[in-house]
Amino acid sequence: MVKSAHCFCGGRELGFRVGQLTTALTSGCRVICRLWLPGTCLHAYEPTQTHGLKTQERPFTRRACDAPAGLSSGPAAAEGRKRERWPGSAETVRPGEEPERPGSGRCGPAMSAEEMVQIRLEDRCYPVTALLRLLLSHVRLGNCLELYRLAQVYGLPDLQDACLRFMVLRFHQVLCQPQFPLLLSPPQAPGDCSLKQRLREARMRGTPVLVALGDFLGGPLAPHPYQGEPPSMLRYEETTERWFPLANNLPPDLVNVRGYGSAILDNYLFIVGGYRITSQEISAAHSYNPTTNEWLQVASMNQKRSNFKLVAVNSKLYAIGGQAVSNVECYNPEQDAWNFVAPLPNPLAEFSACECKGKIYVIGGYTTRDRNMNILQYCPSADLWTLFETCDVHIRKQQMVSVEETIYIVGGCLHELGPNRKSSQSEDMLTVQSYNTVTRQWLYLKENTSKSGLNLTCALHNDGIYIMSRDVTLSTSLEHRVFLKYNIFADSWEAFRRFPAFGHNLLISSLYLPNKAET
Template sequence: KPKDCSDGSLEADGTQPKKEPDLVIEVGGQTINAHKSVLAEKSDYFKARLSRNILKVKGMSYKTLSTLIDYIYTSQISVSKDNVVDVITGAKILQIPCAVQAAMDSMSEQITPENCYEILTIAKKQRLSELKETAYRFMSDNFLQILKDPAVYGRLTGSERDLVLKKRMEGRKTLMVAEVNDVFDRVGSRPPSRCGSRPQSPLSVGSSEESHMIYCFSEAENDWRPLTVMPEDVNIKGCGICTMHNYLFVAGGISGYGDKGKVSDKVFCYNPITNRWAEIRPLNQARAQLKLVSMDGSLYAIGGECLFTVEKYDPRMDRWTMIAPLPKGAFAVAHEATTCSGELYVSGGSLFYRLLKYDPKRDEWQECPYNNSRKKSSDMVALKSFIYRFDVNREQGINVFKYNTIVKMWHDCASQRPGSHLPFRCAVIGNCIYCVNKSQTLQFVVEEENAYFVEEALKAPLEAKGVLFPFVLSLPEKPEKKANAGIL
């Protein structure tokens, strides 16, 4: 029976065709009746054959051609992994580029962690570069999930793995802050009220008044804007925070309040590309006031209150394993931790400052030289092969020291910033160390022969609560910006 596109089918503009079909298309021994003008509007193939009343189409099945003609009439495309190859190939033969894009968009919505490798394989075999790109992009957007699955990640080549991770790190590196709480409750503090007695999902998010926010800094607006609310299951008191593979990780901390406070082993991650939070494998040991850092694709949870143990998370194996503990009696609580040139550095000490280095190849901790300052520093960060240490002093302002990890020597940084400053925490983008607290954001720029504070401070998030913990994630460029960039 011939398919007749005049029955209930729509014109491309959504109206009923006003005239009878004037074209008979023969395909695979069957016929389809259609309107030349409607087909020519979206297909150069049909446009070039407007003089024909009967047209034989080769190189595709009746079913595929029906799908594409339905798309021309309705702008709706019906594709699945079973027919996507035929539909895209047919769309290219019939020169309907918008159908190729519509099929890609439809497949993008259908790709799952379970079928993404199968779709990638189809795309590679059929040389469908657009579909291949879509599959790689999905793997990149959901990297942690893919990394854990040997049926997907285990079958990717080395260059494909690099490509997927590289795509994940694209976008604009953006300074962000998370609102966290001091470990010590204020006198008379009460737990914030929850949203009545309604049931909460495992990672439910309350309203912004009672929840803790993550803000990101917009260079264009020179101001902070809210990015996401931290789920109420995340323990923002005494937790460890770091980034890896363009995810934010929050581990440990204290759940509950006052005497009912309980040290937690929970670990959460936030994906800025999908804007989703998830709970991942818990720590082997509950920890509060721990330090969380990432190095060479693994997370390290270091110490905690009265804990010397250290554990390492391998995201591919989805497993935490204990590694060499901090030397006994090192310090009750680590003050800062950072990584530099493939080694992990932890500082602390109550009577005097100590710096310890972890060598992952030997699985051992070593004592490093300490600098003259005996004070607890405001923060410590790595940039290239140096560790920068910031001390906040009421009389002297901010003193900056740097440790050369290659020659193992401390130097005073020439730069000082006088005045009264509140303690801050640091994050690095390029050659700039951002020093962030609730009153201002300082920029410390490191050049080849010089290092200095930028005179003018950036704003702080006005609405922010608690203590601000800065970090850096890459946010995907907005499509509008890409479009504008193309026009300019």
């Protein structure tokens, strides 16, 4: 990346960073500048006539290509400079003279306003657009925003697209850059979207794939049995109904962590909090980026917590409750920071929560005194919890997902306490119910009496809810997981092959993985 630049304009030597390059190259005066990339010295010639301004003859000075630290400035220094040659030129430059441009003749006519800045690199002459194209392979986190802006100024779609691709891959890291808000100009026309929205939407391109995380203890992993340590991350191939190891594994900090919260935000998988078997609760937070196949540690929560719910809503994360905890924290990826927001009315245990239409709904569990029969709603914009409804159904240890205005409640232990109750039993069976937040109606959907409704994990994926549970008909000390799907449109079950590994502490999520052509 360009580290520094020095220009000679009207006998004065100017130094600036690459962010000021645009100003120097469009100032309307005759400029010769040198840009230093690692190991490279670039000479740039700028015509006097720019933006329709009349050509003016201005004296200038120039010295041989030295390190930036060796440059000096001022009239006295200019007088003492030796005569020197342009690369590829037989002429020398004196104060007040114009250097010969190879092939143009000495002191040829000034370039028109339409002609590009000329760049001389290793005795060759390039337009400035060629220089910026050279930077296509040098886009980094520290320069992507500045290069994106320069690409816009000079009309370089290739460089602009390269910067956009880089920013999509590392969206949350780019959001934290202090320069990012400077690029967020408002949309120019109805229907246009901001840069932030374009990047966010671009992260949802690719192939939606189910990814499983966990402590896999054994079993034949497809396509061949693993050798050595079993992988801790698997991806599901729907065409063959097989699981394959991902190229990455859980970071060491997440090994043997239980009771954590998980959520998907901007196609990042967040694993937050929990507890370790050998220690107390933790507040650490990590995110998995499937577009780069990397784990990153992000800011830790203010409160250590476990057995809580992590919910993504309106481009932020909310850590709700926990073991004997009622407070709630909000994570903003633009600041990489957690802040406390309005707490729950009461501490809850064995509850569940999900996002639905921009609000957070909390259902079930226990308060410190009794069953929680209330459905609580949280409005992020108002930072307010309200009692949404009191119901006749008590449920605990369930999982929840939403589609439009409907919340799907998967598994858990169900108690019907109203006059319309079917039974007074609380059985360990896999059930799916739905709750409509507009009509406030409950619907009992499918049951699967041979599968457990407890300690399951599920994810909304394509047209159904994919569930990883255990078969209650098997008597074994190992939890052999079964993998099945509930089709929310057909109201039907579909069973797949058994999960190819024994294990516990499993999590299943749906992420967009890059297409092979994009990797």
